[in-house]
């Protein structure tokens with residue numbers, strides 16, 4: 001897949017002297033869903049704002065669908081739709097007027113059929129004549145998406161699309177984003193919700209203190225770093241591991257009532273059969289077994305824990 005966005009050696013130093021981005025290079029592939037993860041203040045919004053032409057870069061070269069975002073600003077901007085973090089729209093206007101107006105700002109001629117299609121897709125068609133102030137928070141957020149899509153962009157930036165929305169609406173949004181991707185829209189989203197990236201993204205980038213510390217296919221990331229755990233609930237508690245088992249990747253938890261075995265999903269052999277034999281030899285009985293994949297959240301926390309204070313995996 002070719003790159004639809006290319007970011008080369010991007011740095012941003014705000015007027016205050018604060019360096020928000022430090023030499024970032026990144027290519028977004030056409031048609032992918034790319035999730036940008038990072039703790040508060042990592043630089044996600046700064047990066048999006050620069051690509052969308054809202055904030056000036058201090059150095060670096062960025063193109064959107066081949067158009068330089070500074071020299072060829074207008075052409076670049078028409079390729080991009082942005083759903084900002086904050087809801088910003090006139091509450092007195094109707095949904096339809098607002099979305100049509102946004103389209104007009106890009107110099108696009110009216111297209112009733114297209115606007116109807118996106119409003120239907122976002123379940124807003126029935127509310128098209130309602131004033132924005134009369135809508136629920138989730139609906140307002142969808143209006144922001146409709147506005148961002150009004151000029152038929154090929155790239156959609158979603159800055160924390162599901163912050164503060166309930167679980168059901170979050171799932172609807174995920175469905176909608178997948179639908180957009182199926183129509184060929186490239187999607188870049190920032191999120192604090194690791195589960196969102198895990199669920200949706202094709203690739204994941206992790207940004208911490210203005211540096212891009214990792215870019216990887218989600219599945220590769222899960223495989224590469226994704227360890228599995230086998231948890232055995234013991235019938236009798238153990239004070240400590242028998243000496244012969246101390247070289248195994250085992251640990252005791254829950255006051256000696258749980259034995260945790262770590263193994264690599266990539267390895268040829270998990271060692272589980274051998275472990276069971278050894279437990280049998282030592283008369284260690286268990287009543288239940290669970291296996292658990294290391295989540296992206298754990299991976300993320302371990303990645304950024306030494307570079308920043310982490311605030312991740314917010315759960316409502």
Ligand SMILES: Nc1ncnc2c1ncn2[C@@H]1O[C@H](COP(=O)(O)OP(=O)(O)OP(=O)(O)O)[C@@H](O)[C@H]1O
Nearest residue numbers: 014016018020038039040041042043044045046047
């Ligand atoms: N206009 C500005 N002037 C000075 N510093 C700024 C400005 N805008 C942002 N910053 C700083 O740049 C850093 C990155 O901010 P940014 O909003 O890009 O982070 P973020 O990763 O989007 O965070 P969050 O997840 O909290 O939205 C922060 O330390 C922020 O205080």
